[in-house]
Amino acid sequence: DTGVSQDPRHKITKRGQNVTFRCDPISEHNRLYWYRQTLGQGPEFLTYFQNEAQLEKSRLLSDRFSAERPKGSFSTLEIQRTEQGDSAMYLCASSLGNPGQGARGQPQHFGDGTRLSIL
Amino acid sequence: GDSVTQMEGPVTLSEEAFLTINCTYTATGYPSLFWYVQYPGEGLQLLLKATKADDKGSNKGFEATYRKETTSFHLEKGSVQVSDSAVYFCALSKTSYDKVIFGPGTSLSVIP
Numbered sequence: 001d002t003g004v005s006q007d008p009r010h011k012i013t014k015r016g017q018n019v020t021f022r023c024d025p026i027s028e029h030n031r032l033y034w035y036r037q038t039l040g041q042g043p044e045f046l047t048y049f050q051n052e053a054q055l056e057k058s059r060l061l062s063d064r065f066s067a068e069r070p071k072g073s074f075s076t077l078e079i080q081r082t083e084q085g086d087s088a089m090y091l092c093a094s095s096l097g098n099p100g101q102g103a104r105g106q107p108q109h110f111g112d113g114t115r116l117s118i119l
Numbered sequence: 120g121d122s123v124t125q126m127e128g129p130v131t132l133s134e135e136a137f138l139t140i141n142c143t144y145t146a147t148g149y150p151s152l153f154w155y156v157q158y159p160g161e162g163l164q165l166l167l168k169a170t171k172a173d174d175k176g177s178n179k180g181f182e183a184t185y186r187k188e189t190t191s192f193h194l195e196k197g198s199v200q201v202s203d204s205a206v207y208f209c210a211l212s213k214t215s216y217d218k219v220i221f222g223p224g225t226s227l228s229v230i231p
Binding site: 004031033035040041042043044045048050055056091093095097107108109110111112113 | 123153155161162163164165168208210216217218219220221222223224
């Protein structure tokens with residue numbers, strides 16, 4: 001079990017630039033989640049994939065944000081035209097679950113996150 | 120909407136002291152409840168969970184009981200250690216795909 005891997009660990013960029021983060025979930029996990037965590041707060045849900053299908057997006061995910069999971073394995077989260085308010089830790093999590101299993105599926109495993117700093 | 124509230128920190132305790140971190144939730148239906156822990160410099164880890172009323176989750180000496188009548192899931196440990204210093208997040212999940220809603224976190228420092 002190699003765990004959930006996120007790359008890069010840290011990203012510093014100037015306001016207005018585009019950034020892309022990558023998440024590699026645990027290999028057999030079909031569910032993948034993105035969360036955002038700002039300093040002193042708990043993580044907030046951004047979006048969710050079941051295999052390659054993106055099934056929910058939070059209202060926090062503005063049109064500058066896009067997430068993909070093209071082959072149902074790794075996922076990318078892109079932020080276009082970054083703003084100061086985008087500075088946060090971006091967390092990826094994965095789990096194994098089946099449709100109709102309800103909220104009783106396997107627990108989510110989190111990566112260490114990508115810390116984004118906007119200058 | 121659904122939400123989680125937990126006691127504000129930081130909490131500072133001496134080693135071997137008793138720990139309680141209060142957590143209450145607002146949600147319709149019957150959510151699953153969780154405690155996650157984030158040690159310094161590390162990612163989030165699931166500490167314990169309970170999926171129905173009156174269930175008790177336990178792990179590493181920590182316990183929490185799902186109380187539907189008071190919508191609470193308080194975290195307790197009888198004797199804390201320095202290694203328990205971390206941020207603790209209470210959380211719930213109720214959707215068919217386990218989207219997790221987190222509380223703001225409570226920072227715990229245990230001093231020798």
